[in-house]
Amino acid sequence: MTYRQNDSGGLGRRRFLTTAALSGATIVGATALGGIDADAAFASEPSLDPAIPKSSFVEGRITGITGSVLQVAGSYGDHARVQMTNATSVWKVRPTTAAEIEVGDGLYARGVPMPDGTVAADAVWVNIVNLDTTIRGIAKNRLHLSHGQHEFVGHVLPDTTNASYAGRALTSDLSRLRIGQSAQVLGAWRPSDDSVDVVRISVGH
Amino acid sequence: MACGSKSLWAGETSWFCCGSAWGPCGSAGGGACGNCRSSANHGAWPNASQACWDITRPDLCGENIPRRGCGAVMNVRHQCSGATVCITITDCGPRTKSWCGEATCCNGVCRTNRVLDLTPAAFSAIGNLSSGKLPVYIYE
DSSP: OBOOOOTTSOSOHHHHHHHHHHHTOOOBOGGGGTOSOTTTTTTTOOOSOTTSOSSEEEEEEEEEEETTEEEEEOTTSOEEEEEOOTTOEEEESEEEOGGGOOTTOEEEEEEEEOTTSOEEEEEEEESEEEEEEEEEEEOSSEEEEEETTEEEEEEEOTTTOEEEETTOOOBSOOTTOOTTOEEEEEEEEETTTTEEEEEEEEEOO | OOOOOSEEEEEEEEEOOOSSOSGGGGGOOSOTTSOOOTTSSEEEETTSSHHHHHHHOGGGGTOOOOOOOTTOEEEEEETTTOOEEEEEEEEEOOOGGGGTTOEEEETTEEEESEEEEEOHHHHHHHSOGGGOOEEEEEEO
């Protein structure tokens, strides 16, 4: 099945996802939606009534993967099933594919509730964290960070880790980081050792 | 409480985790109001209380943000896409004073200073978590 966008703005993204998830169709030319871009997703569909949820949100750890469905155990004892489609955007350290998702990963997902109880995912963020930290130590390929009472290692990834100083543009130069600085760390948690791959570290004044 | 349309503020929003959670977020706790949850449409406001204000000090960035305590309801709109989410304040933050002058832009128009933090549920309703920050208008 091929989906096309019409002149008036095209098939709504939610309808597109719903149809895709229901039909199991191979989606040809997803860029007809303007690209598989989580920023753009839902952007053209502002809420008419804030009391009515316009999308579903899923949070938790992945306990199983069956075909294109992720089983998720929520942090409050709830359970959800997340249906991946060809239109689902996936982030895990960087934009990637569903093949990178593993059992044990942490997940945030945004999507549309389906009649069968699954959530057809528009966007999935795997292991993503955005932490208010303090820099406790600096080594060549890693940072020692604390978040509240929790201390962890932040891995510096060549060609990935960037820094922003006092709101300025991102740079790969980490030499201006200092022990004791407060820093916002956007990265990806590693479930295997509880460390974090640092994607972006921002230090303020 | 209804989610209103009266303009309250504008600026940057970031996101944070709270409540029971996986990974490093597991130690975050329920926030200043005790009931903050990453999976709910919640937010943190820099002037949720006097004690909160003393930590965040948005005035040092020229942002004399009004007091809105636990349970306050706000409507947050992405500056460019128009996507909105209705949130309830359940925590204190962000530490605005640490980010004076920081700007986030879209379509060539920028918003400066961090004036709001959203939970992953709320932030993802109007933008991409991997962006880390969004320019927003805030209504009540």
